[in-house]
Amino acid sequence: xxxxxxxxxxxxxxxxxxxxxxxxxxxxxxxxxxxxxxxxxxxxxxxxxxxxxxxxxxxxxxxxxxxxxxxxxxxxxxxxxxxxxxxxxxxxxxxxxxxxxxxxxxxxxxxxxxxxxxxxxxxxxxxxxxxxxxxxxxxxxxxxxxxxxxxxxxxxxxxxxxxxxxxxxxxxxxxxxxxxxxxxxxxxxxxxxxxxxxxxxxxxxxxxxxxxxxxxxxxxxxxxxxxxxxxxxxxxxxxxxxxxxxxxxxxxxxxxxxxxxxxxxxxxxxxxxxxxxxxxxxxxxxxxxxxxxxxxxxxxxxxxx
Numbered sequence: 001x002x003x004x005x006x007x008x009x010x011x012x013x014x015x016x017x018x019x020x021x022x023x024x025x026x027x028x029x030x031x032x033x034x035x036x037x038x039x040x041x042x043x044x045x046x047x048x049x050x051x052x053x054x055x056x057x058x059x060x061x062x063x064x065x066x067x068x069x070x071x072x073x074x075x076x077x078x079x080x081x082x083x084x085x086x087x088x089x090x091x092x093x094x095x096x097x098x099x100x101x102x103x104x105x106x107x108x109x110x111x112x113x114x115x116x117x118x119x120x121x122x123x124x125x126x127x128x129x130x131x132x133x134x135x136x137x138x139x140x141x142x143x144x145x146x147x148x149x150x151x152x153x154x155x156x157x158x159x160x161x162x163x164x165x166x167x168x169x170x171x172x173x174x175x176x177x178x179x180x181x182x183x184x185x186x187x188x189x190x191x192x193x194x195x196x197x198x199x200x201x202x203x204x205x206x207x208x209x210x211x212x213x214x215x216x217x218x219x220x221x222x223x224x225x226x227x228x229x230x231x232x233x234x235x236x237x238x239x240x241x242x243x244x245x246x247x248x249x250x251x252x253x254x255x256x257x258x259x260x261x262x263x264x265x266x267x268x269x270x271x272x273x274x275x276x277x278x279x280x281x282x283x284x285x286x287x288x289x290x291x292x293x294x295x296x297x298x299x300x301x302x303x304x305x
Contacts, residue, residue: 010044011040011041011044013040014036014037014038014039014040014041014044015037015041016037017033017034017036017037017040018033018034018037018038018041020033021033021034021037022034060091060094060095060098061094061098062090062094063090063093063094063117064113066113067113067114067117068090070114070117070118071117071118071121074118074185074186075118075121075122075125075185076285077125077257077282077285077288078121078125080285080286081285081286081287081288082286082287085128085286085287085288085289088293088295088305089121089124089128091305092124092127092128092133092305093117093120093121093124095134095304096120096123096124096133096134097116097117097120099134099136099139100120100138100139100140100141101139101140101141102116102119102140102141102142102143103140103141103142103143104143104178105142105143105144105145105148106143106144106145106178111143114182115143115178115181115182118181118182118185118195119141119143119174119176119181119195122193122195122196122199123135123199125196125257126196126199126200126203126253126278127203128280128288128289129278129279129280129288129289129290129291129293130278130279130293131293131298131303131305132304133305134304135199135202135206137172137205137206138172138173138174138202139172139173140173140174141173141174141175141176142173142174142175142176143175143176143177143178143181144175144176144177144178145177145178145179146177146178146179146180147159147177147180147242148175148177150175156242156244157242158175158177158241158242158243159176159177159180159194159240159241159242159243160174160175160176160177160180160181160194160195160197160198160241160243161174161175161198161243162174162175162198162201162202163175164205174198174199174202176194176195176198177194180194180240180241181194181195188258189231191240192232192237192240192241192254193254193257193258194241196250196253196254196257197241197246197247197250197251197253197254198250200247200249200250200252200253200254201247201249201250203253203277203278204247204249204250207277209249209277212249212252212270212273212274212277213247213248213249216248216249216251216252216270217248222248225266225267226251226252226255228262228266229255229258229259229262229263229266229267230254230255230258230259234246237251252267252270252274253274256271256274256282257282260282260283261283264283275290279291293305
């Protein structure tokens with residue numbers, strides 16, 4: 001038993017009551033002790049998940065030092081944040097990992113901690129300028145060892161996918177090929193950040209930004225302009241991701257974070273639209289949030305941040 005867990009701390013008094021009832025079974029109060037202990041212990045076990053969430057939402061468990069070091073090496077966005085912003089970032093990252101079910105489809109092993117952390121950190125990066133950051137409709141994240149067969153996208157092999165269930169939104173999920181995911185973090189110049197791209201799609205859905213997507217589709221020069229920023233042309237990105245439905249909004253966000261300075265020079269109007277939507281300016285890496293979030297007020301309102 002983990003005596004540091006919230007349910008153990010709450011359930012321990014009920015366990016003591018049961019033991020006391022058994023030891024002093026001749027006493028008139030003994031049956032009541034056992035009955036209350038069983039009832040309280042049962043309720044604590046039944047509601048252990050919401051108890052854990054409420055408890056840790058106030059004070060989430062720290063991100064492992066090894067994971068923080070991985071972020072420092074593989075994630076420039078995190079590395080460049082100020083110390084205060086890193087603190088808020090890691091808190092959100094911890095809560096995101098608690099809130100999501102991340103599943104590996106590699107039968108031989110669980111989902112590695114570095115992959116879990118990098119996915120969570122990317123989601124926090126996109127939403128770092130927002131008060132709400134958990135994407136509650138997307139409860140599950142699935143990682144295949146490599147390219148996977150998609151039933152939703154032409155039954156072909158793909159590197160990533162945002163699956164949105166129109167009838168049951170809570171069944172929506174993000175799907176990634178683990179090898180391509182890690183390649184994009186290990187070598188950003190030769191890899192395309194599929195996690196950032198797919199999380200950007202969720203951000204677009206959450207914030208109703210389809211007008212940006214539609215405007216980009218009708219811009220005949222946009223793919224050439226993206227190629228000037230990234231060094232990849234559209235065909236190379238399609239070949240890398242194997243995804244025939246690459247959203248232009250996801251492309252824009254990936255290119256924005258890859259090189260914000262060049263992005264602003266080549267696409268100034270789109271830069272302004274995206275930074276406004278994000279409430280972030282990547283050109284200010286230490287403190288990217290434009291309109292500051294009042295974290296203390298969120299705590300007073302019992303909101304998750």
